[in-house]
Amino acid sequence: MSILKLPKTGAPAPEFTTLNQNEETVSLKDFRGKKVILYFYPKAMTPGCTTQACGLRDSKAELEKRNTVALGISPDAPKRLVKFIDKESLNFDLLSDEDHSIADKYGVWGLKKFMGREYDGIHRITFIIDEEGKLAHVMDKVKTKSHHDDVLAVLDSL
Template sequence: MIRPSIGKVAPAFTTLDENGNKVALKDFRGQTVVLYFYPKAMTPGCTTQACNLRDSKKELDKLNVVTLGISPDAPARLLKFKERDNLNFTLLSDEDHAIADKYGVWGPKKFMGREFDGIHRITFIIDEKGKLIHIMDKFKTKTHHEDVLNYLKGE
């Protein structure tokens, strides 16, 4: 798993959102992007992380930040997740994990003694010009939103 380098342009992508619409990273130029990869919609940790980001939207808006959640789930499952939890940001589908591969977040994982390939929970912060400015890979789902806000506020 090789991750993109801080200070370089973030890897470009176009994929489908929860409504089946094409979304490209370049669509968000002019805003800071919090691009967070998560393993699976509607699971406990992913729900906690998403709901806390949902509840932080006003603060993120003040900082001109857009949140994009990305997982290997199909658009239909993402829509169900968004509706169930009243999520107020875009969810992106990466069913073939091509984007996860570009960002170096797809690889071997262990869970309950079983080893398999999957998404590693990692967040990338991309500036208004499309440059990668920060990578977060060590955080708790319960406090992820606070870590994001603290970084963005320079705290």
């Protein structure tokens, strides 16, 4: 496995501007004043990614109590993201990173192995960004089933 070069906690979160599922422009700076759960996932509508997204969907009220928004980001095109949102009734934005330039900035694009095959792709990593746009926490061991609870626990510990 390749060693990922993740940005360090305490550093400014890498800025980005991209399209959401509705092909609207979204920038990280749009969320100043709120905490952001920026989670990278490999592919919309796959089992693990669906479990992870639905956990955050069901935790929206808890996240709002903590002044926090969730943003999912993958290499999927906006058209696929809108299908994922519609199918699973997701209540937060999914962002398109088709050229994986944002994944590169965050150090989550790299060599992966699956069933004996090696390929480049997104590693499932979550960044918690504070109200000023600094990286408050990096979750590099993400379990899709408990991701939402793990995120809430981290938010409560900050």
